[in-house]
Amino acid sequence: MSESIIEQLKAAARAKQFLQQFAPDAKKATLEAIAAALVEEEALILHANKIDLDRMDDGDPKKDRLLLNSDRLQALSASVKQIADLADPTDQLLLKKILPNGLEIEKITVPLGVVGVIYESRPNVTIDVAALCIQSGNVCLLRGGSDAQYTNEALLRVIHRVLEAKGIPTDIVQLLPVARKHVSELLEATKYVDIIIPRGSQSLIDFVRENAKVPVIETGAGVCHTYVDKTADLEMAAKIVANAKISRPSVCNSLDTVLVDKEVAPEFLVKLAPYFENASVEVFADPIAYKLLAHQKFSNLVAAEEADFGREFLDLKCSIKTVNGLDEALEHIEKYSSKHSECIVSSHELTIERFLNAVDAAAVYANASTRFTDGGEFGLGAEIGISTQKLHARGPFALEKLVTEKWIVRGNGQIR
Amino acid sequence: MSESIIEQLKAAARAKQFLQQFAPDAKKATLEAIAAALVEEEALILHANKIDLDRMDDGDPKKDRLLLNSDRLQALSASVKQIADLADPTDQLLLKKILPNGLEIEKITVPLGVVGVIYESRPNVTIDVAALCIQSGNVCLLRGGSDAQYTNEALLRVIHRVLEAKGIPTDIVQLLPVARKHVSELLEATKYVDIIIPRGSQSLIDFVRENAKVPVIETGAGVCHTYVDKTADLEMAAKIVANAKISRPSVCNSLDTVLVDKEVAPEFLVKLAPYFENASVEVFADPIAYKLLAHQKFSNLVAAEEADFGREFLDLKCSIKTVNGLDEALEHIEKYSSKHSECIVSSHELTIERFLNAVDAAAVYANASTRFTDGGEFGLGAEIGISTQKLHARGPFALEKLVTEKWIVRGNGQIR
Structure with a gap:
């Protein structure tokens, strides 16, 4: 040697x-x-x-x-x-x-x-x-x-x-x-x-x-959120959330926490549950989401603790929180995000632009899966990783x- | 408090x-x-x-x-x-x-x-x-x-x-x-x-x-060299070297070491000495330069030690080394540079381009004073400093x- x-x-x-x-x-x-x-x-x-x-x-x-x-x-x-x-x-x-x-x-x-x-x-x-x-x-x-x-x-x-x-x-x-x-x-x-x-x-x-x-x-961890706004196409929202969580849970651009507006939470969770159920996703839910999912007899349901937010699961696990509109979603993301990839699903232009502008992350999405944060997908070729720092390289x-x-x-x- | x-x-x-x-x-x-x-x-x-x-x-x-x-x-x-x-x-x-x-x-x-x-x-x-x-x-x-x-x-x-x-x-x-x-x-x-x-x-x-x-x-230290090539306009070289050292010795873009081709060292030092003499610059010279300057009865003359090369003087002090052409100059710079600002004075295009290409520094100069490395001079406005690192900001x-x-x-x- x-x-x-x-x-x-x-x-x-x-x-x-x-x-x-x-x-x-x-x-x-x-x-x-x-x-x-x-x-x-x-x-x-x-x-x-x-x-x-x-x-x-x-x-x-x-x-x-x-x-x-x-x-x-x-x-x-x-x-x-x-x-x-x-x-x-x-x-x-x-x-x-x-x-x-x-x-x-x-x-x-x-x-x-x-x-x-x-x-x-x-x-x-x-x-x-x-x-x-x-x-x-x-x-x-x-x-x-x-x-x-x-x-x-x-x-x-x-x-x-x-x-x-x-x-x-x-x-x-x-x-x-x-x-x-x-x-x-x-x-x-x-x-x-x-x-x-x-x-x-x-x-x-x-x-x-x-x-x-x-x-x-x-190249850092990704604690990635998707916010489902009350104006969202809920069918699309469920598909995006399911893809972001299930398609490859072990990678940094996979979803960790769903934030959903209280107004549409009941209808949204009805649409989301079958995807998660099929893929055996374990859900850590806040009290409202817990009640809604329990009502649907969702299998892998756990009452979320504080530590389940801001947690990078890298697994078929996911936390869900209901919020009162965009401001509470932005506050949650500001507090828990690792500034990797964050998404809003909404059909309201101004809400989308406010989200894209306000969220401080390497990549911000409207109406698409966070799984796209990738050098190949962005057309840059092979990547060395996803940078979550702000100097020199971001994303x-x-x-x-x-x-x-x-x-x-x-x-x-x-x-x- | x-x-x-x-x-x-x-x-x-x-x-x-x-x-x-x-x-x-x-x-x-x-x-x-x-x-x-x-x-x-x-x-x-x-x-x-x-x-x-x-x-x-x-x-x-x-x-x-x-x-x-x-x-x-x-x-x-x-x-x-x-x-x-x-x-x-x-x-x-x-x-x-x-x-x-x-x-x-x-x-x-x-x-x-x-x-x-x-x-x-x-x-x-x-x-x-x-x-x-x-x-x-x-x-x-x-x-x-x-x-x-x-x-x-x-x-x-x-x-x-x-x-x-x-x-x-x-x-x-x-x-x-x-x-x-x-x-x-x-x-x-x-x-x-x-x-x-x-x-x-x-x-x-x-x-x-x-x-x-x-x-x-x-924003780091500047150990800045100026290399006087054998094809240099020696009058111009003396003016550039004098300016780089004397105009503001306390700053990071001021000159620390002159490298001069042995072939032109005698004539060059005859032209440089009066500028340095007038400004009371203290010179740390290698044996050949020492002999040439002593012959001219230069006042503030010291025999250079190893530590006088790669030294940031931030003062009316300067080291001088005679070299056998471009390759030795490049080797010296590679060894001692802090990668801030480096200069060649030459009238030979290929030599100039080889120098500008080979030297690894934030700013490389041909035929101008290194004192120009400055946000204001480069037209960028007020600066926070000169970065000698390679990530995010350089220069x-x-x-x-x-x-x-x-x-x-x-x-x-x-x-x-």
Whole structure:
């Protein structure tokens, strides 16, 4: 085991030099070759993946996340091809002006530099991050989980073979050793690393935020609300709420709390209950909603406690609260939202605009499922996560945000 | 003395509501009224300023920074008027598209929310920050130094009278109590404060970075180099270097190290020495430069040590190193730069472009003084500082960056 990752960090700094002259066409060709190699090298990759899977307990829920097969490799390859087709986010002219003194000022986008990513057992992160970093001209340092060590090493071998064949320094994509102590080294390497992105459980994200000296971009929890206004099309509202909760409960853009206007709560819950009943959703209801659902003999019904609001369930569970109109809904959201995705279902224009304007969140919706908060759905391509912070990137954190700005000033002797 | 600033933080959250409907015209009128009031209320402000000045030791170097007089109030007023004339950075449409499923997606700019600023004795920060936050629709929480307490209170009184007269909640601009313990409260108030900006000494900035739980935007040190290429117009190079060092040595965009190609070092130093001699600049020279300057009988000459490179002097001091061409200059800059402002003086196009491309800094210059790195000079208006970080804002951190993004999604029942 290596004593330190310092040689890898130095190699990353050297590799940055190459990326300065990595032209858009060459990036695209490289990604297309990687996409092809992922399919061609299926045997090598699945062999390594099997070693990792065999080391894991059969009952471990991480096993499915770690698993690769032909279909999943095809999907990974397709994702790389999609990234190759996205516009190069670097060297974009953001501003250009000539000052009265003759100075020519430009602001352009440039790569961030060296991007460190710390993640857990999903091998798709290895590929997505490598592809996003190549397309945005960044060096990436990948620190995956030990569960996926053999799989990640095989994926890196595939990527490195492509880079070597093209005469590109393989150090632009590096896998870091899995030993715990190297994580701290990475988090403190301000001289070598420009940004760190944690991907995975809340405890991983918290650990990184607490310990990093390098700047961090956080992708946070989603406590998502849908407010059903008294003017809502209640059939539509029930479909939207059901989709937001049921289609994929384990992800951050899934619904956690339904707020419904008291005036329409009885009729709305009659329409919603069958969807939730069919999917075995457990409901934590406030007293009014409880009474209404109990009357319908709804199965998985619990009286909500304070802690059931502002709770990210990540499961087939959901809290329901009845409110007196928009103001109470806005107050509830202001108090409990994690500022990820929030929705109103309404047919009244002014109410909709007030909601969209007043709610402070990365994404605000009218009459659609919050499940759409996603880089792919928004047309940005693969994403590194959904940012709930306000600086640099908010919402889907995708290719376009893997850059920083640079001011370029050209003169002919100007002094101040 | 108040026990806690929690009531002020809650008031800030309430005041945010008002700012949602604060129209561009109303912002402009408010700032113009504040600009007028700063001049009209000269007596009140200077009286309070005198109380602060009288509390300070005569020899204290902070005294000049704290001092207000008619001229300085006029300048402050003019600065507020300038900010009123800048384009409102909020509600800008960054992206709009309609997805195949009919969803209408917009990305717009919105205020950050509540901005906390921790600063030292300059009362102009109070006015600049308040004006920038009003124009960008942010609530600001000002925590100035205790030295300037009476002055800041008087400035706030002037601002609040204007706000009251216009029926605007005064809580959109708040002064926090000066007691130390409230700084920690502010730094940890993630529920109420969206961003904290420290302005002042390196130790203040370090303290904020180490202790803040709220996201911080840092304005950092400037270790600025100017490289004199062998093709440079040496007369121009001497003027640029002299200006970058001498015009205002105490600021972050002033020059710290001259790198000069060995081929032209003798001739260049002959041209530079008189400027530095006249201004009594102390030079820390590498062996070759030392020999050349000693030969010219340069007065303030010291043999450079390793620590004199990568050092931010903030004074009439400067290090000089002779190099073998562009590559050695780039290596030196990569090693010692704080990524603020870096310059090349050259008449060779390819050399210039290689330098501008290769150097990783917020601002890179060809043939002009690094002293231009400034929000006002770049046409952005008053700035909060120069950011040397890569996330969110890089270079002058001005009005345009006091915003975040918001995704707005309008549908008619779309589910995923």
